[in-house]
Amino acid sequence: MIEPIIDSRVIEQLSKLLKSARHIVITCHLSPDGDALGSTLGLCRVLRNMGKDAYVVVPDQVPRALQFIPAVRDVVVYTMAQLRGRFLVRNADLIFCLDFNTLRRIDKLGEVIEMSNAPRVLIDHHLDPDDVFDVKISFPRLSSTCEVVYRTLQQMALLRYVDTEVAQCLFVGMMTDTGNFTYSSDYPEIYEIVAHLVSYNINKQWLYRMAMNTFSTDSLRLQGYALSEKMQVFPEDGAALITLTKEELERFNYRKGDTEGLVNKPLCAPEVRWVMFLREDADQIKVSCRSEGDFSVSDICARYFGGGGHKNAAGGDFHGTMDEAVEAFHKVLDDCRQQNICQNIFYKRNK
Numbered sequence: 001m002i003e004p005i006i007d008s009r010v011i012e013q014l015s016k017l018l019k020s021a022r023h024i025v026i027t028c029h030l031s032p033d034g035d036a037l038g039s040t041l042g043l044c045r046v047l048r049n050m051g052k053d054a055y056v057v058v059p060d061q062v063p064r065a066l067q068f069i070p071a072v073r074d075v076v077v078y079t080m081a082q083l084r085g086r087f088l089v090r091n092a093d094l095i096f097c098l099d100f101n102t103l104r105r106i107d108k109l110g111e112v113i114e115m116s117n118a119p120r121v122l123i124d125h126h127l128d129p130d131d132v133f134d135v136k137i138s139f140p141r142l143s144s145t146c147e148v149v150y151r152t153l154q155q156m157a158l159l160r161y162v163d164t165e166v167a168q169c170l171f172v173g174m175m176t177d178t179g180n181f182t183y184s185s186d187y188p189e190i191y192e193i194v195a196h197l198v199s200y201n202i203n204k205q206w207l208y209r210m211a212m213n214t215f216s217t218d219s220l221r222l223q224g225y226a227l228s229e230k231m232q233v234f235p236e237d238g239a240a241l242i243t244l245t246k247e248e249l250e251r252f253n254y255r256k257g258d259t260e261g262l263v264n265k266p267l268c269a270p271e272v273r274w275v276m277f278l279r280e281d282a283d284q285i286k287v288s289c290r291s292e293g294d295f296s297v298s299d300i301c302a303r304y305f306g307g308g309g310h311k312n313a314a315g316g317d318f319h320g321t322m323d324e325a326v327e328a329f330h331k332v333l334d335d336c337r338q339q340n341i342c343q344n345i346f347y348k349r350n351k
Helices: 008-020 034-049 082-091 108-115 145-155 164-176 189-198 204-212 217-230 246-251 262-268 297-305 322-338 341-349
Strands: 023-027 053-058 094-098 120-124 135-138 231-234 239-244 274-280 285-291 308-310 313-318
Touching: 008 135, 008 145, 023 034, 023 082, 034 053, 034 094, 034 145, 034 164, 053 082, 082 108, 120 145, 135 145, 145 164, 145 189, 164 189, 164 204, 217 231, 217 239, 217 246, 217 262, 239 262, 239 322, 246 274, 262 274, 262 285, 274 297, 274 322, 285 297, 285 322, 297 308, 297 313, 297 322, 313 322
Parallel strands: 023 053, 023 094, 094 120, 120 135, 239 274
Antiparallel strands: 231 239, 274 285, 285 313, 308 313
């Protein structure tokens, strides 16, 4: 039995908005991952099955590693079709904001949405959502936004509009945001939801292979280089660092998504309990962190890199050179040592 956790007043408010809405836009964060795309595309399919005029507009390009997700061809990429994206947002009478907690996470598309008079509905699982949303459905303790979408549909009595395509989308998001159900998936109810999605005859083996175990040869070479040449391990701190500059990325014909999952690899080593990956983009350094156990990389990303996320998976940005970003990493290590955080990690690891 899946417990209803969304306030009934919120469900009633959303039901009224949805009943009167005809033109709906759904969006997600920059550099969309499996959960962002799975939740937006899954919800879009449900709304279309209901007879609504619904579109997914994303801030930037979909990574090639996720091109297999059903209906991804219908996504409107704002950086490539700004006129189309602006038209859809301005024509919308309801906007769903999925898998992000602030309009800053959707770059220039956020300015367009902020100017819209349409009600904004947040469905998310990140901490501290902004106050720019008219309806908030946010549960940081849940595995993924896809799980929050499923629970929302259930409480609104809309599961009858779920079909195989919707089930595939939601399954991909839940699978990728939990590392194939290895973390952020301790609540038994998630497996009841998965069981229901699998009942739609989805090919979960194929979805796993495509989402978690398929890489281009360039991506394999880049990740191999990163691990063999650019990974530094600090065993006394339980930490690892990987850096990749623009020049190194270009050497391996980098395309968005080619480093997906790289930040998790050092955690395979027993002496590593948290990882920072610094990737140089055009105008900033992208920061990705992962951890195990009680060590919160969300706190690190919020304090040092203006970001955040979940306890064991978080990210942020650094505006400066790669050398300066590496210095910031060492500042994190120094602060952890002074607070005895690293020693606590070592103790727990060797208990």
